[in-house]
Amino acid sequence: MIRHTFSNLVLLWSITHGFYGPGGIHHASKNQSWNNQNLSSVPLDLDVRLRRLDLSDNFITQLHAFALPCLEELDLSGNQMDLISEAAFGNLARLEHLNLSRNRLSVSLGSNSKALRSLGGLRSLDISMNGLSNGAAELLLRNKSSLDQLNMTGNVLIKLSPSLFGESRSIRSLIIEDNLISEIAPQTFEPLSRLESLNLARNNLAFICDFTLHQVKYLNLSRNSVEFFVTPEDAVLYSLEVLDLSHNKLLYFPVLPKMNRLKYLHLQNNLLGALDSEAVMVTEVNSLYQDVVNETTLQKNYFHANWRLMPLVYIDLSFNRFASFPLETLSLLNSLETLNFSHNCLQNINWDVRNYSDPRQVRQIIFHSLKHLDLQGNGLTHLPLLFLKALTQIETLNLQDNSLQPCGMLSGSLPKDRIDFDHFCTAFGQLKTLKHLNLGENNIKILPPNAFQGTSLVSLNLAKNLHMLIHEMALEAVQTTLQSLIISGININSSGLSLPCMPALTEINISNNKLNATPSSLGCSPLKVIDVRNNDFMTINYSLVEVVSTNLTTVYISGNHFNCCDSRWLTVLNDMRIELPDISQAECFTQERNLTMSEYLKSPLFYCSFERDGQGVHFGGMVITLLFVTVFSLVLIFFGRKLCCTPGSSVV
Template sequence: MFSNLLLLWSLSHDLYITGGTFFAPKQQFWNNQNLSSVPLDLDVRLRRLDLSNNFIRQLHTLALPYLEQLDLSNNQLDLISDEAFENLARLEHLNLSRNGLNINAGSNSKALQSLGSLRSLDISRNGLSNDAVQLYLRRKSSLDQLKMTGNALTRLSHTLFRENIHLRTITIDDNLISEIAPGTFEPLSQLETLNLAKNNLGHICDFKLYQVKYLNLSRNSVEFFVTRENQHSYSLEILDLSYNKLLYFPIVPKKNHLKYLYLQNNMLGALGSEAAMVSEANSLYNEIVRENVAMKNNLHAIWRQMPLFYIDLSYNHFTSFPLETLSLLSSLESLHFSHNCLQSIDWNIRNYSDSGLIRQLSFHSLKHLNLQSNALVYISPHFLKALTQIETLNLQENFMQPCASAGNFISSLSTQQTILSTSCAAFGQLRTLKHLNLRENNIKILQLNTFLRTSLVSLNLAKNQDMEMHEGALDGVQATLQSLIISEINMSSSHLSLPCMPALTQLNISNNRLDKMPNTLNCSLLKEIDIRNNAFRTLNHSLIHTLSKNLTVMFISGNNFNCCDSSWLKTLNEMKIKLPDISRTKCFTSDQNVMMTEYLKSPSSYCLLHKEAQEVNFGQMIVIVIFLSVLLTVLIMFSRKLCNIQKSFMV
């Protein structure tokens, strides 16, 4: 036994002496320690070292042969000795962000040239100029990731990455770049991610980065993005042009893999009609590529081939919906069109002949459409008919009125038919619709069979002040509806009629004038219910007992509950239902208002007087009844006796 222990000790000792790393600490954290220099007693076996957020100004030789990651970010580093990194043969990740590397850039950059295995380098926020950056990037052939956020770069030259040909990810956001020389990124054959956000780029005239998959040009001053038509296959999958000054849709590479296109917060639509915008974009393309051929619709020809899955056009200047351009995107599933200037979505499309036939377009793949915060009053039934696969429709903060039933819309497109004149929306056309948001639309009345033939799972009707709800408004969706929001409508219990909804799991009836919960809820499988800010004094104990079998969360604050009529609360406590706002919930007794949490600590003491008062009142009533009965009997007997005496005198 002793010999085995001795052998084990000997092996572990040998590992330690020879620099073995089996028992070596893998990392040490010296961040936020107010250090002015690197600690001298560092373990030579370290693999990761964090010295961030200190006050280190100078860096001398580091004898850490196994170190793989070093974080010196957010110090005051402005002087690195030539030998500082010579013994860091395994270093792969170096973070020097938020220092003063713009000072002594010439000598400091020489120290980094010894890092032959470096894969990731962060030199962000060092105030580096164009020339200084080029010095720091010398002899970095192994570099895979480079981050230079928040420096002072103004121009990218074709020689900048000459010695970094294996780069896969480059981040140069938040600089002052207004010019990129041809050939700057093209030689980087492995480049996949390029982030140039928050710079001063004004346009992209001829995009040639065939290898890039993700390109971020957001928050620049880009007015147009044009790619010359060619036969090269591009790898581009994500293009972010948000927060720019785009007037036109981008003309992207003809052969691409583009799936996500971000165009929010631009000036798209400012030119007026869709036709004008498309025509201007095509003219610009011909001018840039200097083609003398007859005008053709390059924009539509290229968009027709895009395998786009998602596009964000929110916060632009559209006054009309670009039906023809967007209908070309045969793979489009999600479209964000919120916060524009639409008042109507009309079916203003060009016909191919003079036959009078209305041309029908289709959005075959579109599942999610966000039209929130426009000023929509009218949506053409032809447009609704084109949404053959729609599942989610967000119309929050518009002025849309739902039609009474699904029978009032156009079902065919014959030559003699005219577009439906009414301004209401016939949601019954949308057979695949599952999620509908009609919050804050100033809806006046929800009529019979409003959502018949849809497949609604969730419905939001909140903030439609004083909306009247027909008793059969939810007919047709009571079997599928799982979430219902009818808060902030100023509705009383006498005007709230809900059908039996066996699939309902979430109900929000907060901020109304309700004093009773609909008894039809007893057939629902509610898991969450919100009754805040109503006029409830008590809740139906039988109903609560039924609901508590499935209920997990209930919000109750902002009501005027009677403390001494709260058997429903006892049931919720016994079933361990979560009441997240009970600490803000008040109830009243015969003589005071108390917090519900205080009442629950000693309910008998608060309601004892209430019970005694009830008992006293009952006893007093009995005494009074007996007293009145006796008094009445005496009076009757006295009156009879008096009558007899009077008769005897008369005789």
């Protein structure tokens, strides 16, 4: 019995101390972090059962052999390590993920490369920011046949050649960003049959004239000096889905594979459009292609023929030099859903489209799938009817920071054919599918009656149209569909703001104006968010707060001059736990002082006890005076009676 009890105690002690004989039970952590602990060497008491070890951001300059046979992930980044002994990784048989970023591996290259050579089973390796040249990188990549992910960002590679990846042809994801690469030798990447993601951003590449990487799905060439991108014609299907050529020096649209799966194309921050007209640009692209591939028998417009086949759903052309809108080229993209054309040099969209049949007729083109169009930051004064009619599926239109004026309901005395929409205003009613419209910063003079009749707007932004007059019937056409309305920063006062009943409105922003009252019609709306910042409010309509409080979640109130003692609305909001994100910046005033709203809410009765019902601070004084007179009178009466009743006093 005693022996059995003793055995149980030994077992209990073993379990609680994480050890029970060879191969026994243990509950030790599989992960351990020594990140940023000012270590100068690897700790000696590491658990041999560790699977993940983080030694990053320390001062380990030399690495010697250590035995962690179960280790799968090791992070040694940020140590300025310059020497790894040849046997350092000899006892890390299961290591698959190694991060050596931000060290000095190029210093003791011989020993370091031999140490890494012993890790033939690595799946991911990060040797970024180590000052590695082409030769040094090649040595470190020896015996890496299992490598799946490789990061060489921030080194000093100049030219990429086939020998660099000769022993690591299983790479699937490769990052060589922020080096000095100006040349890529033929067959450098082609043998990497599993390569799907290639990042060559922030280098010195000037052109891509023979793109033949059929296996790559994601290619990032942003922030180079690329002037043109050309793919030779072949009958092989390319896997490319995302191409990033942003922040380069492109003058032409890229000539992309004839057969591809490309969905996302990033061309922002280039020189596209600098060749003036679309026709000139298309001609130049075709000529360039013929020169690059040395072919003279191609069809007349090879560029458009290929462009028509692309399954693009997204293209970013922002921050380029377009003075005219490339209508025909972009309309060929039948799957295009999102187009960012913001921050170009457009002033008008001229309907300069080639007519293949009758020269006396205007050729109408259609953007069959386009749902989201961003034209912010151009100089547009109008959108022509033909362009609006081409946007048959448009849902979101961003026209912020232009000079557009909306058309309104046609006057009965003015025939429709006498109104020149193309030069005076934009007829948004043509956009039957439009749901989200941004007209902020357009210097709109007047929002006319039924300005959006024919649309089904869900959100409308009219911010920063200084001194804009809003007709009382301007929003009637969308009053049943509008859910979000922004009328911020138009310098309007309460007498100039008349809104219809909007039974779907959940969010309204009327901040940065001169309002002292909210429109009574807002009581019709199931408002969730109200923004009244930076106005002239002294109070908010209590009855409105009561009506909308059922759905209300957030109210912004700072920048007004509220009366602390006329704040039933604030008490209701506070009691119902409505979120007031800027309550600490909001202020209110009493006759004696200004307070922050949060300070007032701590003791509202204290600050306003003498100011209720319009009596002001004198009410308290009157009460004190009345009490004093009453007490004094009672004292006089008391002493008078006592004097009359004193013995020995008599009347003669």
